[in-house]
Amino acid sequence: MRRFSLSSDLTKLFRSWRRRRHGGQQTAVDMSSQEGTGSPDKEPAQLLNFPFSSVDDDASTPPLQITFADVGFRIRGRATDILSGLHGSCEAGSILGVMGPSGSGKSSFVNLLSGRNEAITGEFYLNGYRMRSAELRSLIGFVPQDDLVLPELTVRENLLHSARVMLGGQLGDPALGEYVDSLIVALGLARVQDQMVGSVARRGLSGGECKRVSIGLELAAAPKVLILDEPTSGLDATAALSLMQLLREVSRCGIMVICVIHQPRAEIFALLDNLMLLNLGKQVYFGPAAEAQTYFEALGYGFSSFSNPADTIMDILPSHAWADTTPSLSAAKEAKSCTPVADTYNNTALDEAGDAPLQVPDILRSLQQRRASWSRQVWLCFRRGTVQQTRQTASFCLEIISASVIGVTIGLTIYEFHGHMFQGIYHPPFELLSSAVNYRMVAEQGLLACLAIACAAGPPGVKLLGEEKLIFRREQQTGHSRSAYFLGKNLSVLLRMFLASLHYTTFYMILSTPTISFGLQLAISFLYFYCMYGLGCIVAAITHREDGPLVCMLSCLVISALGGCAPRLALVKTWNLGWFWYMWPGTWLSEAFYNENTAPFAYLYQLDDASRFTGYKNGRTGFDIGLLLLIGTLYRVIAYPLFVAVGWR
């Protein structure tokens, strides 16, 4: 029994690519020799040295086919359907264009097909197996309209990360490097491969180059299906044509390409194999693009030989009185490319020999096996996060400077006391010799430290994951592990937090000369940074990007104020609210700080009396430090499901 195996496909495909490459042959495809579409004048395909070209070499492998029948979609709470009665079928190796007037439901359709939205009616089939659209997701690379690419990485680094995560389970780094190199050449990005992608604020690549990187991110995962939402938007006519020619090349490598396209010029229209036309959420044509003109001529419309047929079709769509009786289906049937499959398929399908079932679960499993292991993904995300940190020089310096400034400022507040912040009652029999007690100053210093670190750590904490929410939402839909990303990203920032707390502690210790040891002060400062970053993660998960820093700053300040200084923890305990104060990290930092700054005076003063007044317990600094670590970790444990439920949706 022959099994459909993507992994063997992939291996064959790479071997074949290497053969050609090392044999010095160019894999430029002669576009004029391809059937079905008119050939463009240029030969952009010559830039392709694409590693997928051999996917169809193995004639015994059945081509992938996605079929959908009677698919409909409606937004909850809306009375009317956004899409209804869509039927069609797409095969590997072909390119399907989805066209229609604005608001006709093109994006909604590709979102359904790629599993981003769930259809309310209809069925999806993969090689005859009924599947939920969400289950198809692992086969599909989806290129959104907006170019969601990490700006601090170079073109090559972006593509390599995607390839390592999605194919690292089966290919080693040298093979992945070769593959990415070939992609870069195929995408025409060789000139800018070591350039940072950049953003609106920090100019990097051009719009067209960015779009190619965005497509490359999906191709790097070697998808079986590539879906693109308006890949040519924002590009000039030449760039748009070149991009579509590239996509056609990609389709000829055995990948199913489906793209939403707006007002294509004649040359682009000629590149499409199949065409789906939508109007007001209904399918009005599904069939070979080359036959669309004939179809509309049969409906009584004339096409001038001087005009672009795509323009004429787009003019006809909204003006024609389409019958309610789903002309879409009859149109598709006439075009002989849509068979309502619901009746003809069940959950088994025969291979070409007709005797062995194709195991779609096997296909999905082998796709899963291509991916790097979870621990490897953690490492890759950690490494990528670290590279990002090193490139965010301005914000890194700002964080270090602000940590230093707060260290200097708070240190100066007690500079004149030369570290003498605590005065208690002498041990018996010398109580009567005691002068005024000073139990508050250490607690006030603890409060100041909490507030200052909250200011320095809150905003960067919320930025850590908040800035990349959209980018990671895209990656997770491609198949990147959410938990690996979350963990890797949090680990990558530990060094940065350490450096910030080191600067804070150094300046503070130099100016205040407190009795607490440098190591302990550094430990509690670092852990408070850790807690505030954790809180930032929670805020980032539930707020919009633009609101995050302010909300985080406010939350950090409020939480830091609950440190037991004012109102005194002892007083709070008389209200039976001690448990509430103990929930926040400020109380544990203040207690540790209090303990370590008063303990050296234990030989002189009655510390129990101070403890009764303040409410802080003596002699449990280790426990306080453990609680800080626990709370910071707990914040992240809370943040992760919030990202899954809200932040990355």
Ligand SMILES: Nc1ncnc2c1ncn2[C@@H]1O[C@H](COP(=O)(O)OP(=O)(O)OP(=O)(O)O)[C@@H](O)[C@H]1O
């Ligand atoms: N999440 C949503 N909430 C409310 N309405 C929606 C949502 N998604 C789609 N729609 C509505 O569904 C219709 C189709 O939208 P869609 O974005 O699919 O159209 P389109 O053909 O891609 O349009 P365009 O070419 O302008 O991008 C529109 O009227 C839109 O307002």
